[in-house]
Amino acid sequence: GQQLNQSPQSMFIQEGEDVSMNCTSSSIFNTWLWYKQDPGEGPVLLIALYKAGELTSNGRLTAQFGITRKDSFLNISASIPSDVGIYFCAGRTITGNQFYFGTGTSLTVIP
Amino acid sequence: EAQVTQNPRYLITVTGKKLTVTCSQNMNHEYMSWYRQDPGLGLRQIYYSMNVEVTDKGDVPEGYKVSRKEKRNFPLILESPSPNQTSLYFCASSRGPWGMNTEAFFGQGTRLTVV
Numbered sequence: 001g002q003q004l005n006q007s008p009q010s011m012f013i014q015e016g017e018d019v020s021m022n023c024t025s026s027s028i029f030n031t032w033l034w035y036k037q038d039p040g041e042g043p044v045l046l047i048a049l050y051k052a053g054e055l056t057s058n059g060r061l062t063a064q065f066g067i068t069r070k071d072s073f074l075n076i077s078a079s080i081p082s083d084v085g086i087y088f089c090a091g092r093t094i095t096g097n098q099f100y101f102g103t104g105t106s107l108t109v110i111p
Numbered sequence: 112e113a114q115v116t117q118n119p120r121y122l123i124t125v126t127g128k129k130l131t132v133t134c135s136q137n138m139n140h141e142y143m144s145w146y147r148q149d150p151g152l153g154l155r156q157i158y159y160s161m162n163v164e165v166t167d168k169g170d171v172p173e174g175y176k177v178s179r180k181e182k183r184n185f186p187l188i189l190e191s192p193s194p195n196q197t198s199l200y201f202c203a204s205s206r207g208p209w210g211m212n213t214e215a216f217f218g219q220g221t222r223l224t225v226v
Binding site for chain 1 (some may be wrong): 115144146151152153154155156159161167169170201203208213214215216217218219220
């Protein structure tokens with residue numbers, strides 16, 4: 001199956017700091033999605049990206065669809081304790097019927 | 112309220128005892144899929160369904176079966192569970208895999224332990 005490399009694997013940051021994580025693929029994607037998963041829950045969509053170069057914000061979150069169509073990043077500004085969780089990228093190739101997920105970035109925010 | 116409902120949330124079973132995890136969505140979505148989540152491996156797709164009576168294998172289909180007799184339901188069947196199928200399972204649905212606004216909505220997960 002498709003491999004999505006997501007980094008970093010985990011982050012420990014102070015409340016108020018900005019966070020950046022990214023995802024790269026070996027294939028060209030035409031959709032990138034970013035999800036957050038709280039403990040004991042299913043992933044919840046944060047941001048969806050459909051065009052190369054697209055930059056989209058959702059509150060303190062900003063995500064971009066890379067120009068090469070092989071990467072995406074997610075930034076969280078001024079982190080707060082409720083940002084704690086696992087963040088997943090997901091993408092779909094041009095020809096495929098499947099979404100592929102990254103391995104996740106575990107975020108811990110220290111008050 | 113739009114939702115994807117999985118049952119049960121937790122299940123402990125013994126090796127070889129057939130089990131079914133149910134999944135139901137109330138959004139009239141055509142596309143449904145099953146994922147398993149394991150530490151360090153993220154979410155891996157087991158099976159997906161493009162519509163009623165149309166199913167296809169994902170990345171890790173071995174040991175699993177699915178059926179899609181109705182649009183809203185997509186059960187996951189383990190005919191003879193083994194310990195390596197101990198995992199956290201998620202069902203997801205979306206309008207389709209194509210185009211915009213086709214992001215998946217996930218159920219709350221089923222934590223399965225096979226002993």
